[in-house]
Amino acid sequence: MQLKSKLLAGFAALMLAGPAAAEGIERAAIVMPGSISDNGWNQAGFEGLTKAGEALGFEAAFSESVHQPEQIEVLSDYARRGYDLVIGHGGEFQDAVERVAARFPETMFMVNNGLGTKDNIANADFYFSQIAYLMGYVAGSMSDTGTIGIIAAQQFKFTTDTVAGYEAGAKAANPEVRVLVTWTGDWDDIAKGKEAALNQISQGADVVWPTMDSATLGSMQAVQEKGVYGIGIYRDAINEWPKILQSAILDVRGNMRSYLELAAAGKLEGALYRADMGNELAMRIGSFHPDIPVGVVDEVNKLIDAMKSGTLVVHPQ
Amino acid sequence: MIDLVLLGDVLAGTARLGTPIAFAAVGGVIAERGGLYNIGLEGQILVGALGAAAGSFATGSALIGLGCGIICGLISGLLLGYMSIRLRINQLVGGIALNLLLAGLTAFLSRQIFGAQAGGARVNGFSQIDIPFLSDLPVVGPSLFSQDPLFYLLIGLAIAAWFWLMKSHKGLDLRAVGENPKAADLAGVPVFRMQYLAIAVSGVLAALAGVHLVLSQVYVFAEGMSAGKGFIALAAIILGRWSPIGAICAALFFGFCDAVQFKLQFTSPEIPYQLFLILPYLASLIALVVLGAKASAPASVGLPYDREHR
Numbered sequence: 001m002q003l004k005s006k007l008l009a010g011f012a013a014l015m016l017a018g019p020a021a022a023e024g025i026e027r028a029a030i031v032m033p034g035s036i037s038d039n040g041w042n043q044a045g046f047e048g049l050t051k052a053g054e055a056l057g058f059e060a061a062f063s064e065s066v067h068q069p070e071q072i073e074v075l076s077d078y079a080r081r082g083y084d085l086v087i088g089h090g091g092e093f094q095d096a097v098e099r100v101a102a103r104f105p106e107t108m109f110m111v112n113n114g115l116g117t118k119d120n121i122a123n124a125d126f127y128f129s130q131i132a133y134l135m136g137y138v139a140g141s142m143s144d145t146g147t148i149g150i151i152a153a154q155q156f157k158f159t160t161d162t163v164a165g166y167e168a169g170a171k172a173a174n175p176e177v178r179v180l181v182t183w184t185g186d187w188d189d190i191a192k193g194k195e196a197a198l199n200q201i202s203q204g205a206d207v208v209w210p211t212m213d214s215a216t217l218g219s220m221q222a223v224q225e226k227g228v229y230g231i232g233i234y235r236d237a238i239n240e241w242p243k244i245l246q247s248a249i250l251d252v253r254g255n256m257r258s259y260l261e262l263a264a265a266g267k268l269e270g271a272l273y274r275a276d277m278g279n280e281l282a283m284r285i286g287s288f289h290p291d292i293p294v295g296v297v298d299e300v301n302k303l304i305d306a307m308k309s310g311t312l313v314v315h316p317q
Numbered sequence: 318m319i320d321l322v323l324l325g326d327v328l329a330g331t332a333r334l335g336t337p338i339a340f341a342a343v344g345g346v347i348a349e350r351g352g353l354y355n356i357g358l359e360g361q362i363l364v365g366a367l368g369a370a371a372g373s374f375a376t377g378s379a380l381i382g383l384g385c386g387i388i389c390g391l392i393s394g395l396l397l398g399y400m401s402i403r404l405r406i407n408q409l410v411g412g413i414a415l416n417l418l419l420a421g422l423t424a425f426l427s428r429q430i431f432g433a434q435a436g437g438a439r440v441n442g443f444s445q446i447d448i449p450f451l452s453d454l455p456v457v458g459p460s461l462f463s464q465d466p467l468f469y470l471l472i473g474l475a476i477a478a479w480f481w482l483m484k485s486h487k488g489l490d491l492r493a494v495g496e497n498p499k500a501a502d503l504a505g506v507p508v509f510r511m512q513y514l515a516i517a518v519s520g521v522l523a524a525l526a527g528v529h530l531v532l533s534q535v536y537v538f539a540e541g542m543s544a545g546k547g548f549i550a551l552a553a554i555i556l557g558r559w560s561p562i563g564a565i566c567a568a569l570f571f572g573f574c575d576a577v578q579f580k581l582q583f584t585s586p587e588i589p590y591q592l593f594l595i596l597p598y599l600a601s602l603i604a605l606v607v608l609g610a611k612a613s614a615p616a617s618v619g620l621p622y623d624r625e626h627r
Contacts (some may be wrong), residue, residue: 037428180583181586182579182582182583183590183591183594185590185591185594186544186545188539188540188541188542188544189542189544189545190530190534190535190537190539190542190544191333191334191337191530191534191535191544191546192334192544192575194333194535195330195333195334195575195576195579196579198330199326199330199580202322202326203583214539214540214541214542215544217535217537217539218534218535221534221536
């Protein structure tokens with residue numbers, strides 16, 4: 001009986017929400033692969049949606065720790081219940097979203113770090129190589145040995161773009177620079193993260209950029225012990241580690257806020273929303289280390305202006 | 318020509334990467350020699366790491382951190398022992414349950430203890446000790462004789478464990494329990510007491526692996542920082558032929574493969590990095606296939622002992 005009345009309420013909401021949807025969204029849901037308290041990707045997705053919901057006045061729902069076999073069921077459940085926007089949090093949701101989106105053409109879907117758009121599938125990601133270029137420029141300018149390093153876990157678009165941008169930026173600062181690239185194969189193995197950084201440092205690297213998750217902590221420890229410079233990722237790491245030259249802040253919450261504002265205004269389309277340096281809410285640099293000369297700071301700021309105006313285009317886009 | 322600096326780097330890396338695996342592997346050997354699978358090594362590494370970080374965080378003393386890590390390992394070992402010995406539940410299932418429990422529990426507790434700083438809360442740890450004269454030797458000096466205290470503890474433990482297991486009367490009792498608990502029981506060996514001892518020591522040794530990660534390597538706790546080392550240790554047990562020294566050699570071999578692959582990435586950047594990453598697993602697979610024919614696992618490992626059962 002109770003179930004029935006809930007269903008009826010759901011139908012009623014659906015009927016009511018139908019015509020209003022054109023004006024924006026009333027209800028949005030996010031489906032995430034992990035726990036909402038992971039202090040990382042999933043927590044950012046959860047907070048990104050719920051905070052935006054409170055500010056922009058729509059109802060937000062979430063499902064956490066949804067694994068591959070349940071993705072389709074969970075996504076279609078939200079669509080069936082009349083949610084206007086259903087977000088798959090991570091590229092691994094792409095296939096499931098494509099299948100569900102075909103069955104619910106009235107519902108808008110979004111894949112964070114997605115891999116393809118359709119009429120009712122939008123994607124949001126970052127212009128990774130752009131911010132990596134800036135980090136490479138800082139590293140290349142500050143290296144005394146002429147050797148810098150970058151450590152990544154696995155090869156895919158995020159990491160390969162980041163490595164390419166870092167190399168290009170470093171070469172722009174110092175054409176002779178040698179860029180060491182280490183792949184650790186593991187996002188969370190702290191001991192391996194440290195070992196990779198120690199190896200780069202013993203090869204002469206005096207600026208190291210670790211781009212993993214927990215494993216980054218190990219690399220930063222090596223940077224600290226050996227007295228070289230590091231570069232941060234995701235947050236302004238100089239607050240946690242003193243020897244950080246600069247940080248690449250990729251703000252998932254900010255990126256989601258940007259497209260959710262569009263969605264609330266009814267302007268979200270099946271397109272790719274890529275955060276670049278022009279979108280400071282989503283992508284920005286952190287604090288400069290006091291060791292960095294004023295000249296380099298000015299150069300970096302000029303590069304950012306050139307990126308915003310479009311005169312500097314970093315590849316791969 | 319072999320570059321001596323490179324060789325020194327690889328040796329030092331081997332010691333750093335191999336030590337945690339070695340601690341866990343010796344722990345696993347002692348449990349299996351007593352007839353109990355310890356699949357919970359992975360979780361016990363985590364709980365040891367959390368104990369060490371919390372103890373050192375609260376008091377600022379690495380030694381107290383070490384003590385806390387050991388106590389956490391002891392409790393987790395006794396818990397696994399209670400499940401395996403008293404409740405006689407399937408030891409693989411019990412171990413997996415323990416891993417799941419401890420992965421979640423350590424994540425939860427670390428947020429309670431370190432709060433918003435989780436992952437960024439640095440603790441005091443051990444610094445390297447240079448052994449006089451030996452640390453001045455070329456190549457091996459800086460890499461093997463200026464390590465942290467836990468590395469030396471590992472060497473001492475390995476010899477002690479080998480001697481105890483292979484040469485002492487109690488060690489013989491434990492091995493008898495692992496081979497044939499009924500016969501050992503009839504001969505007057507306190508089977509359950511020996512098994513509890515073995516699983517408790519096993520938990521402590523696995524926890525020491527976590528202590529090493531926190532207090533000697535990175536000085537922070539991070540969720541999931543064991544990163545599969547407990548499972549690699551299970552392979553080291555088999556590769557090491559259920560001997561403490563063999564297990565340590567196998568663990569150091571895994572560490573060596575990892576250390577070498579980081580070097581090879583620089584010297585041969587044209588080769589796909591994935592090839593280097595599978596090197597340790599490939600090497601152990603080959604070794605297991607080659608040595609597997611002469612497998613010498615304790616005969617009664619994994620079989621719960623029931624006195625009433627014939």
